[in-house]
Amino acid sequence: MAPTDQRTDDREAAFYAIVDSDGRIEPRDDMPEAYRRTLIRQIAQHAHSEIIGMQPEGNWISRAPSLRRKAILLAKVQDEAGHGLYLYAAAETLGVSRDQLLDLLHTRKQKYSSIFNYPTLTWADVGAIGWLVDGAAITNQVPLTRCSYGPYARAMVRICKEESFHQRQGFESLLTLTRGSAAQKAMAQDALDRWWYPSLAMFGPPDTGEQVSGGHTEQSMRWGIKRFSNDELRQRFVDMTVPQSEVLGLTIPDPDLRWNDERGHYDFTAPDYDELFRVIKGDGPCNEQRLRHRVEAHEDGAWVREAAGAYAAKQQAKRAEAAA
């Protein structure tokens, strides 16, 4: 065996020693190339989801029904942009640039969460996204605060804290609706009816059965960048959400939803995974619109970014000249 391979083996052993002892891999540490690539894809997809996710909620900023709600919504969408920033920065520690990642998003080579391919049709959808979508996101992400890659784990700590705040705001916004007029309550129920199954689908395909996906799960768990299976997280979300729906006085659109004493969990109807795969493939109500909006914003801003670059170069040259 050549010395290089020996070194590779040593490095890999060091990596797994850290991961297995629940330590943190830092950017300068050695890591397997597949780990690096998988993390880049995962963090990038998460970052893309934050910035695409600004659109469905941003859709209601101009029309928010009170100034207080307008301020809350603006702050929330601003936080999402901020999350995008942290996450692209975390991905950059793995040796890619934000520009490269944005390019992969814009050319459809990387994905974002399919949930954002559904439209926000009424104001109640803003509350429903906060309650359900952020709720599902937190369920997915809290375990990642303990993931093996340091920069990602630290970004998740901050993000989860803010999302948990957003989730409570979403719940509170819906509560105001369900305690309001009949029209407001109907609006809230309609939002739940439309967002329930897409939210369940956010946890991805089931772990077993014919719809199980490529099976990266095992590898990701070994690497400490996934802690629980899709179905475990989905169950956790349902168990958390059903009692909240009762407080709201809203009916989850699942006639088979009921507490199972034996399992100690709610039984529920799985989302339509065929729909999930269709939407992932690009055939959701808003895939085209979201990506076009994103690409247009990027292209419209190209001259601004170029100007900032040119200005910075000029300033640097001036400073260099002054120093010479």
Place this chain on the structure above:
Amino acid sequence: MAPTDQRTDDREAAFYAIVDSDGRIEPRDDMPEAYRRTLIRQIAQHAHSEIIGMQPEGNWISRAPSLRRKAILLAKVQDEAGHGLYLYAAAETLGVSRDQLLDLLHTRKQKYSSIFNYPTLTWADVGAIGWLVDGAAITNQVPLTRCSYGPYARAMVRICKEESFHQRQGFESLLTLTRGSAAQKAMAQDALDRWWYPSLAMFGPPDTGEQVSGGHTEQSMRWGIKRFSNDELRQRFVDMTVPQSEVLGLTIPDPDLRWNDERGHYDFTAPDYDELFRVIKGDGPCNEQRLRHRVEAHEDGAWVREAAGAYAAKQQAKRAEAAA
């Protein structure tokens, strides 16, 4: 005297013989170059006013408060486009093209009526424009149905007929407001308050005094393309409009307005001609907006007009080939 001059004299005599006998000059008839140029400018300005005038009213098409009013307004704005078409066609009989005239409009070398440089701030403005602005336009234009240039006179017959219909619709729309809620009545009064003096200014500067303009009036009267002086027409408009305002139950914003038994006319406060000259010069609330909107629509449509031209040329070539 050279024979050419003799012929010129003969032609001029023939021209004046027609004009003096209240006949009609037709496109193939001889006419003095100055007459032709003046008419082109006058008809073009009138055509430009029709198409720029689509903007302030078009501003309310999407927001009209009932479907019936939306239909009436759409039809009216469509008529204005149609008037533009007749008038450009009338001007074209004098040897200029619509493209040339539009170019003169877009480069600010020709004007349009200054009234359209005021904004339509509320729905009542649409009614006020119909009642006052169309009313003033008709007062100006009815005499032109007897003007010396045939194509212009005939265009004016059709236009006046339609505008008189619009004027009645505007009046009726305001009447509905003044018979409606307090908010609607206030909206109507506010519109009258803002449109009264600009409407009076539509008749141009006074015939006497220091603000009298260049003095084309006399020449135009001699040529039969102006029949009454600015002040005569303004007085006629006031005399017609005051009783209508009483039917509406609205107050004309002129404390000195009163019937003068001796003159057999209403006395009234003249509009602020300094303001008129400022707006004509380009410093009205909407001059920039109107012209920019117009130029942008024209530029955005350039590829469409080019395509239509290219297609027509291809079709003609095909027909020529088929015939050969």
Place this chain on the structure above:
Amino acid sequence: MTTQRYALALGDDALILAQRLGEWVARAPELEEDVALANIALDLLGQARTLLTYAGELEGAGRDEDALAYWRDDRDFRNVLLVELPNGDFAVTMARQLVFAAYQYELYDRLRGSADETVAAVAGKAVKEVHYHRDHATQWVLRLGDGTDESRRRMVAGLETVWPYVDELFEPFDGADVDPTALREPWTAYVHGVLAEAGLSVPEPTASRRGGRDGLHTEHLGYLLAELQHLHRSHPGATW
């Protein structure tokens, strides 16, 4: 007898497209098109008024055309998604016009034979209007498709923009006076013929968007309705 749902669906299609076409007024590529697009918008608005009035009568709850146009929220509108799409450039608008007018022509042509007298009467008038709309769009698709390189490129893009919204026109509709699925064949014959003459390919079927008939709209409709309804809703009960 026509159902209220059906009258509403047809009326909403016409109303929302009239609103979109109205946005072109004073922005068209040439004055003739300001006239033409306003005229088409007016025809559609006229159809909408009759159909919404009739939908209100069928409902029997005292709602007139304005109550239905101004006081329903977007989840209660029943138009197909196609008509609520933003206008885009002139090629997008003409692609939509061709698709929609060819559909409306086949629809109204058959609705003339509806057992419901009101609907038959609406259709009898509208079919002539829509025949002109279809012809207008056809002429422009030919000109743009076989005009310049730029117009061809834009026309291709315009067709691609609207194509995902075609299927919804021909979806089954419970209680329709005329089965929408039966309109697809004659529609295809006409539209594909126009595209062939213009030297344009029929866009590849990619996505297929639906939901309008169930009140599941695009995010564009809410903005359209905010503009359409704001003034009316600001003065409840007022007469205009």
Place this chain on the structure above:
Amino acid sequence: MTTQRYALALGDDALILAQRLGEWVARAPELEEDVALANIALDLLGQARTLLTYAGELEGAGRDEDALAYWRDDRDFRNVLLVELPNGDFAVTMARQLVFAAYQYELYDRLRGSADETVAAVAGKAVKEVHYHRDHATQWVLRLGDGTDESRRRMVAGLETVWPYVDELFEPFDGADVDPTALREPWTAYVHGVLAEAGLSVPEPTASRRGGRDGLHTEHLGYLLAELQHLHRSHPGATW
């Protein structure tokens, strides 16, 4: 004591500009700007809420911030025209930001000394926010003015677009806590300094537009308000 008219004018300025800046969110040239523009919008919205609430108290007719924001028509808004202009491109927005933040900075700096405690407190908080807004705009005007040829061309055009709306900021205002005319000189010193550093000329004075303080707005405001108010007005009396 501050007048209701003055509190309303200042509150409306902040509200309408917040609404405009909110339109940039998810459309900004880079993510940092999505954050920055949302942040500025939030600051302005916060100022608006406090000032409108106070205007309602001064009026004493029971109107709160939402009653004033959602139930007044455009003739009753008192903001300067500058803030209601469409955003245009990023250069137009940054030109407006420079002009307006530099004005607000001088204003709030002096309002800290207002005899009215509420206004003094608002100003004390706002002056720090606005200092950041001014700095943000300054940095961008420098970058765009001294960036590329295109950015320079756009920055010049942006300044020309907003310049006719500058004079209105400094018009006398009866009963103002701080005389607006007194703000012009320090504003000029700051803004002209930035333009000089960016290598940009001060636009030639052409037209000078005014009227906002008297409720005489541009045609743009009505559309902004239709969007802002539609949902709220659709549910009179509801709590959100």
